Amino acid sequence: MEVIIKPDYDAMSVAAAQQIADVLNRKPNAVLGLATGSTPLGVYKELARMHRVEGLDFSRCTSFNLDEYVGLPASHDQSYHYFMRENFFKHVNIPAQNIHVPSGTTSNFPAFCQWYEERIEACGGIDIQLLGIGSDGHIAFNEPTSSLSSRTRLKTLAKQTIDDNARFFEKSEDVPIYAITMGVGTILEADEIVLLANGAGKADAVAQAVEGPVTSMITASALQMHPYTKFYIDGDAAANLKMREYYEWISMKKPGAPRA
Numbered sequence: 001m002e003v004i005i006k007p008d009y010d011a012m013s014v015a016a017a018q019q020i021a022d023v024l025n026r027k028p029n030a031v032l033g034l035a036t037g038s039t040p041l042g043v044y045k046e047l048a049r050m051h052r053v054e055g056l057d058f059s060r061c062t063s064f065n066l067d068e069y070v071g072l073p074a075s076h077d078q079s080y081h082y083f084m085r086e087n088f089f090k091h092v093n094i095p096a097q098n099i100h101v102p103s104g105t106t107s108n109f110p111a112f113c114q115w116y117e118e119r120i121e122a123c124g125g126i127d128i129q130l131l132g133i134g135s136d137g138h139i140a141f142n143e144p145t146s147s148l149s150s151r152t153r154l155k156t157l158a159k160q161t162i163d164d165n166a167r168f169f170e171k172s173e174d175v176p177i178y179a180i181t182m183g184v185g186t187i188l189e190a191d192e193i194v195l196l197a198n199g200a201g202k203a204d205a206v207a208q209a210v211e212g213p214v215t216s217m218i219t220a221s222a223l224q225m226h227p228y229t230k231f232y233i234d235g236d237a238a239a240n241l242k243m244r245e246y247y248e249w250i251s252m253k254k255p256g257a258p259r260a
């Protein structure tokens, strides 16, 4: 795991977007794993800019989103379908048939979850997975105590997640209680993982994910088991890291290091 501390949100977003663009430039038919939440908005904005200004091409790529609220139709303005359309898909040229977002309204959740897993595999697996982190250390909607080998399935949201996300709804009772989410095991199969975190509200979760024990209480800590994960964070989110100086030392020395 590599921790890259950037001076602010924009610098963090641009660096993460560049890593995704590098994958796409190297492999135009790459499979992208995408995330929602306020954190990745800057990455989507930068990728859209790269598409518009630099011609970054998404025409051959495929995408899979991590999760969706159960019960919200794709037209609902708080659904992750809607979020992705408004903040990313309508600004780039990913063909509609290559876009996958879990269905929150399927009549058969187990069958849908199995299909989603099979579809990821049939597309060759995820080349690069973008992640945010919940304030309780969750990735996607893998709440504390989720199995670290879990697959795509239905999850009940934790009270803390419902409270955190209530700001997007009129009242907290409107936040769905269930979600469909890729599992931790599904996420760990991605070739590369990029996790973003900014703000003091994420400092504890980041410290526990990076430096704490691997535990299902902080599902992001499972990323310690992944061979190629980068955390792009801002100074506030880095505040509780014990080894902060070490990460900064590595980043400073890295450009001159021999290539692995």
Ligand code: GLP
Pocket: 035, 036, 037, 038, 039, 040, 066, 067, 131, 132, 133, 134, 135, 139, 140, 141, 161
């Ligand atoms: C939700 C999403 C996660 C996201 C988290 C944090 O729980 N399922 O994928 O990482 O929110 O959201 P934000 O980036 O808004 O803090």
